[in-house]
Amino acid sequence: MSSEPLIYLNGDILEYEETRISPFDRGFLWGDGIYEVTPCFDGKLFRLEDHLDRLYRSLKYVRIDPGVSIDEMHDITLKTLSANEDRLETGGMYRLGHWITRGIDNPSTSVLEAGPSTVMVFFRQADVSQIAKNQATGVRLSVTATRRNPPECIEARAKVTSKMNQILAELDAASNDSLSLMLDIHGNVAENSVANFFIVREGVVITPPERNILEGVTRKVVLELCDKLGIELQERDFTMYEVAQAEECFITSSAVCAMPVREIDRFRPKSEIPGPINSRLINAFVEETGYNFRNYF
Numbered sequence: 001m002s003s004e005p006l007i008y009l010n011g012d013i014l015e016y017e018e019t020r021i022s023p024f025d026r027g028f029l030w031g032d033g034i035y036e037v038t039p040c041f042d043g044k045l046f047r048l049e050d051h052l053d054r055l056y057r058s059l060k061y062v063r064i065d066p067g068v069s070i071d072e073m074h075d076i077t078l079k080t081l082s083a084n085e086d087r088l089e090t091g092g093m094y095r096l097g098h099w100i101t102r103g104i105d106n107p108s109t110s111v112l113e114a115g116p117s118t119v120m121v122f123f124r125q126a127d128v129s130q131i132a133k134n135q136a137t138g139v140r141l142s143v144t145a146t147r148r149n150p151p152e153c154i155e156a157r158a159k160v161t162s163k164m165n166q167i168l169a170e171l172d173a174a175s176n177d178s179l180s181l182m183l184d185i186h187g188n189v190a191e192n193s194v195a196n197f198f199i200v201r202e203g204v205v206i207t208p209p210e211r212n213i214l215e216g217v218t219r220k221v222v223l224e225l226c227d228k229l230g231i232e233l234q235e236r237d238f239t240m241y242e243v244a245q246a247e248e249c250f251i252t253s254s255a256v257c258a259m260p261v262r263e264i265d266r267f268r269p270k271s272e273i274p275g276p277i278n279s280r281l282i283n284a285f286v287e288e289t290g291y292n293f294r295n296y297f
Contacts, residue, residue: 003087004016004087005084005087005088005094005122005123005124006080006083006084006087007019007080007120007121007122008076008079008080008119008120008121008122009021009118009119009120010118010119010120013079013080013083019120021118021120022104024104024105025101025103025104025105025118026101026102026103026104026105026111026114027099027101027102027118027161028101029105030105030162031160031161031162031163031164032062032064032101032102032111032114032161032162033064033099033100033101033102033118033160033161034055034058034059034062034064034099034100034101034158034159034160034161035097035098035099035100035159035160035161036051036052036054036055036058036097036098036159037051037095037096037097037098037254037255038051038077038095038096038098038254039093039094039095039096039126039254039255039289040081040088040093040094040095040096040123041093041289041290041291042090042091042092042093042290042291043081043085043088043090044289044290045077045081045096046254046288046289047217047221048074048077048096049074050217050220051098051217051254052070052073052074052077052098053070054159054215054217055070055073055098055100055159056070056073057157057158058157058158058159058160059100061155061158062158062160064100064101064102064117065115065117066100066117066119067116067117067119068119073098076119076121077096077098077121080121080122080123081096084123088123089125092125092126092128093125093126093128093131093291094123094124094125094126095123095124095125095126095254095255096121096122096123097120097121097122097123097124098119098120098121099118099119099120099121099122099161100117100118100119100120101117101118101161102114102115102117102118103115103116103117103118104116104118126255128293128296129296129297131255131256131259131293131296132293132294132295132296132297133297134256134259135256135259135260135274135282135293135294135297136273136274136294136297137262137273138259138260138261138262138263138273138274139179139251139259139260139261139262140177140178140179140261140262140263140264141173141178141179141180141181141192141249141251141261141263141264141265142172142173142176142178142179142180142181142264142265143181143182143183143240143264143265144168144169144172144173144180144181144182144183145172146165146168146169146172146180146182147182147183147184147185147190148165148169148182148183148184148185148190148191148212148213149165149212150184150185150212151211151212156190156211156212156213156214157210157213157214157215159214166180166182166193166194167193169182169193170193173193176265178265179192179193179251180192180193181197181264183240184212186237187239188208188237188238188239189208189237189238189239189240189243190208190212190213191208191213191214192251192253194253194255195216195251195252195253195256195259196208196213196214196216196218196219196251196252196253197249197250197251198222198249198250198251198252198258199238199242199243199246199248199249200246200247200248200249200269200271200275200277200278201242201245201246201247202247203231203232203247203277204232204233204234205222205226205231205232205233205234205277206233206234206235206236206238206242207219207222207233207234207235208235208236208237208238209235209236209237210235216252216253217254218252218253218254218257218258219252221252221285221288222252222258222281225281225284225285225288226281228284229280229281229284231277231280240264240267243264243267244267246267246269246270247269247270247271247275248260248269248270248271248274248275248276248277248278249261249264249269250274250275250278250281257281257282257285257289257293258278258281258282258285260273260274260275260278
């Protein structure tokens, strides 16, 4: 028996080796799909309802019918988790993926004639020791030449599988041995290719508004935690000038919670790594998730 986690695909729960998707699936041909990633900490899914809500908002935006309701998708997810009970490592962290495409392409290639949709739910293990190391030392970002897509072209709040914009940014940053920091077309700071971005100035947490960034679930948690902890927070545009003055910088995503940034090109935050506010948020995430990356460093 394979030790790989089982995969839900179009109504069946299968071994990895048994899964089959058509080469004419529009997800493969055109990147025509939607995805969602929910963290799973030691067998417990974090904010699944929020992630499914965003999944279905994205599906509505691109007009893909998954063929199942959000409640049915919730049940499918828990059924897939239960089927993998003996295959998920105790104490491990996994990324639960929901990938939904428009389905098989018609020979006409007309989007209106495609389908039915392809629905896949799967687990992939995260490298918690690397995440723990990055949390202790911070990650390095580099401002990329590739700008974030404006919503006039495609809505950034939707998690579409067409990721070329962000992939090009990753490649830009990788040439500097860094992760990406993308600006919008007006020169305002937007986000990392897979994470939201925050700075701290004079004790105030500042993050870009939702106009042209992903509507991150972990970002939403940070906003809630700041309110709970009495930390002032502002959602507004800012440029690299303010980043250069920041006491702290951090990124947020389902995979890393609140990850400190130690350097952005040659700009270094004034506080230690992680800074005092970032540390408070990291501790708050430990309470929220019941999972402490520092145990693995």
